[in-house]
Amino acid sequence: MTAVITKDKKVTHNNKGNSKVISSTKVDRKDAKLALAHIMVAFIALFVGGLCGLLQVLVRSGQFKLPFGIGYYQVLTVHGVLLGLILTTYFILGFQTAAVSRTAGALSNKQRKTGWVGFWIMTIGMLAAATMVLLNEASVLYTFYAPLQAHWIYYLGLTLVVVGSWIVGLAQSLRYIQWRKENKGQTSPLLSFMVVVNNLMWFVATLGVAAEVLFQLLPWSLGFIERIDVLLTRTLFWYFGHALVYFWLLPAYMVWYAIVPKIVGGKIFSDALARLSFMLFLLFSIPVGVHHQLTEPGIDGFWKFVQVVLTFFVVIPSLLTAFSMFATFELRGRELGAKGVFGWFKNLPWNDVRFLLPFIGMVAFIPGGAGGLVNASYQMNQLIHNTIWVTGHFHLTVATTVVLTFFGTAYWLIPHLTGRKLTKKMNNLGIVSGILWSVGMVIMSGAMHIAGLFGAPRRSEYSTYGGSEQATEWISYQVAQAVGGTILFIAILFIIGIVVNLLWFAPKGEEEFPIAEVAEGAEKTPALLENFKVWGVILVALILIAYTIPLIDIVQNSPLGSKGYKFW
Amino acid sequence: MANHKKSDENLKGTLYATFGLGIFIIIVWALCFNLFIDRF
């Protein structure tokens, strides 16, 4: 304990007067405030969005009607935006700020101010967009597909969220660049490196959606142009949309690679492997968006095929990650004396919520990933396209793998930032929250997958479809979804309770920010893995190959375009 | 240093687990493919 404290005090002052903590084991106090602001917004979004999820499953079961003339799509828009966009982006940026401050050192005053500017731009944008949804002017779901037309303030608000996120990401990346300058020739801290990879991917990907909004949706909703090219908007959206899912996932991988090994008492299996897999995710997250448009006319089959092939490359870094996790666990288990091929499994810290929740997340990613490969298989996509299977799929990937990892992280990160402790009681409640989530999700997502294979559509409220025989098959699964969804909502109540405790009520103390070390026998990390120029050039080349000709085709053969519609 | 390999550095379980993962993915895919062939 004393060793830790003296280490914390190693503070030097550079000539600008900013204090700079060297080899800190803690997040700087001021950076902690910035991180906490983001994390609080994330959990407010979880509560409100979760409530909407509950309403959706109840409505879809056929046993409940929305009161006060609230529309189903209004609720679904709130759910998608708050959980898919706000919860994720805010938690990620908060976590990343803390991770950079912990591993590269405290942000400079300028960098921190930049972070706050980004936070407020995002928050103003979010409030503006939320207002339009509440006024029922923007029930266009979180994908805002044309020709549905929302109020322009909704589009502008979401644009501000993206622009703000760029600024927060910039602040984090500047701190990494500063570290590289101050430590020439050395391998950078793994977490900071991963943060920068994720921010770079986010920036390149969001250029697509920014172009969609600025050049098409905004002028169209403002009445400057009458018609827009629907296929072009969708193509630009999905250029961004697939990378969005990796923007969610990579921070979870940061926790798995760099933090979970420490929690289990082990080491990072290989630093080089971790960096390589991040660079591969960077490459294969963007030039693949067309796999969401496989049933769409207007894109040539050849280019769909090219992007499907690029999509399947993501298997490589995914299995690298799985291998690396198994190896960390096995090495640690054997160190503790485990025997037999799988004996090490028993030696993992099952009653530590910081481990258990990310671990459940890893397990959920096995069926999640397998389902994803079905979705991405060009012809087989017809089997599940626009069915509730897809909803079942991403409630495993983002709404279990990603968020359970985030919750397991929040349970130690929040007290670390507030100077409190995760008590045994909160740890145990956290375990309950994870188990409830798993049970609820197995039921809800399982029922969604099966009903989807029977053809049940997604994005639909309760309907008997005029007494159709096929539609009656779906109803029992919708009731099952309501049961699972209700259990999930109870889990959310537990989570909010724990977070409130950790923010304001838990006993004062010091909670560790765990960072793992690299295993002794591991090879030195090749400098190439940190050469952003090389990977950037490959990335741009892949994007140009995958998108240039399809985009030229779309623009050259563009039809008259569509006016805006408001069906709600 | 050259001989840092300790007796507990055994990654058999990791190898089998990763293979198991691959096999699971292939099975799920094959089942869905079967459904696809039946229907389309």
Ligand code: HEM
């Ligand atoms: C109480 C927990 C939850 C319940 C009961 C729930 C339920 C649902 C249901 C029933 C739908 C589909 C409705 C339809 O297609 O008509 C849906 C969609 C969705 N959910 Fe959840 N969900 C929950 C938590 C989450 C979480 C934690 C996330 C993300 C982190 C999430 C993200 C989404 C997204 C992005 C959609 C798609 C919205 C759209 O199609 O526009 N959900 N949810």
Ligand SMILES: [Cu+2]
């Ligand atoms: Cu995708």
